[in-house]
Amino acid sequence: MELHDVWFVLIAVLWTGYFFLEGFDFGIGVLTKLLARDRAERRVLINTIGPVWDGNEVWLLSAAGATFAAFPDWYATLFSGFYLPLLLILVCLILRGVAFEYRAKRPEESWQRNWEHTIFWTSLLPAVLWGVAFGNIVHGVKIDAHKEYVGGLGDLFNPYALLGGLVTLALFTFHGTVFAALKTVGDIRVRARRLALGLGAVAAVLTLGFLVWTQLDRGDGGSLIAVIVALVALAGAIVAIAAGREGWSFALSGVTIAALVATFFLTLFPDVMPSSLNDAWSLTVTNASSTPYTLKIMTWCAGIATPVVMLYQGWTYWVFRKRIGTQHIADATH
Template identity: 55%
Template sequence: MDLATFWFMLIAVLWTGYFVLEGFDFGVAMLMEKVGKGDRGRRTALNTIGPVWDGNEVWLLTAGGAMFAAFPEWYATLFSGFYFPLLLILLALIVRAVAIEYRGKIDDDTWRRRWDWIIMGSAWVPAILWGVAFANIVRGVPIDETFTYTGGFFNLLSPYALLGGATTLALFLSHGAIFLSLKTNGVVRERSEAVARQMAPIALTIAGVFAVWTQLMYSAVWWTWIPVAVAALGLATAVVAGRLGRYGYAFTGNAVAIAFAVVLLYGSLYPNVMPSSTDPAFSLTVENASSTDYTLTVMTWVALILTPVVLVYQGWTYWVFRRRLSAENIPEHSSLKFLKK
């Protein structure tokens, strides 16, 4: 295996980690009102991701940085051609971070309520647009001989791309509901379990259609039927386990489905990194979009040294904050007590 292919696979792993971990962050935020039904309930839901949401975004930063360093042509074409949707995602992530930090700064119900709606809205935007973006990457977009995107915004809104957005939305909603079922007690847990039982079959249906469409239309290799089958098995496990009240198995199944959906997308792409719908000869590939061997060698050593450290640290964080939360354990406006001292 050459280094360019290795980094193509490593970038797929980084995106997998991001979607599996940030996926339930988005899901929890989108479901705050549905499962919270009051300030304490919403705070309970938000507190389940409070210690980890910013750490989960490290996977996005690392994936973007790896693309920039390992495949600069891919990075340049992608971020210039998808400028508007990626800008919307970036703004949503920034606004979400501000909203999480600011919602408890003033002891006012209206203040907190407005920030809660901003948190929810800023989760819906990336949950949909990430699916649209990756579906377009797999489908192919207009790229000329200079590797420049020549289409417009509406080129990105094909039926396949919109189905991709619906797929990530459904998967993240299901992921978030199952996560809340594992991390909360009381009324919030009961509502989360109800949502999880509703969303898991919907996610299985939508993701199944998207996966089969991807395999039949955009994959040139037979082996990508394997991740299709594994992802379907994972979602089926989430459905059955949710019905039986085994949400640990349901969460694992949903996470496996998200991971193998990424495997399907990247497996369908290779050896391309961004196909051209104008002319296949203009496609960006692992070979013509990569950096020099020296750059990739240095990056590989850095990744081999630092990646285990990041994994251990993040795993420790999840272990420390592993206990369930309930609305009864959260006093009124507890975040303000610290500010008054």
């Protein structure tokens, strides 16, 4: 296996980590409107991810940085062609972080309500747009012989990509609902279980349609295995949450997300961005990669830094592993 193949796999792993962790982050943000009934319950939901949300975004920075360094042509075409959607995601992530930090700085209900609205919308929009972006990457976009995207903004919102956006929104919200059930106690935990059943059913229907379409469009034997794993894991997650086994359900919903990302990258390889105009103009792991020397240095750096990052992030989750409920909110008004 060549180093550019290794880095294609590593970037897939980074995106898997990001969607697994940030997925339930986005889901919790959406649940502040779907599940929480009052300010105290919204605080409970926000507090479940309070210690970890910013660490989860490290995976996005790592994935983008690795793409820039390992596959500069892929990075250039992706971020120029998808400029407006990716800019909107970036703005949402910035505002979302500000909302988490500033929401409790003042006691006025209007102040906190406005920041809560911000948390909801800046969680929902990226959850949709990431699916749209990856749907386009997998399905193929208009790339010319100079490795430049020559389509328009409207081309990115095609039926396949929009279905991908609905799939990621449904899966992330289901993932977040299971996480809420896993991390809370009392009535909110019970309602999270019930809501997860409905969301799981919606996610299952959307995911089945999207993965079948993906398999018929560009799939092979490897991607078929990933598709089957995703669907079986999602069914298992729904069964587990119905039985009150939140831990198993959360693990299986995470497997579903991982298998979805695996399906994306397995259908792509050896391309990194297929061209819908001419297969010969597609960006591949070979024609879009950096030099072997660059990839060699990156491999050494990643081999040293990655285990350290994973250890301290795992330690953070262990420290803040206990459940919380409204009884732990000392003053629901401030």
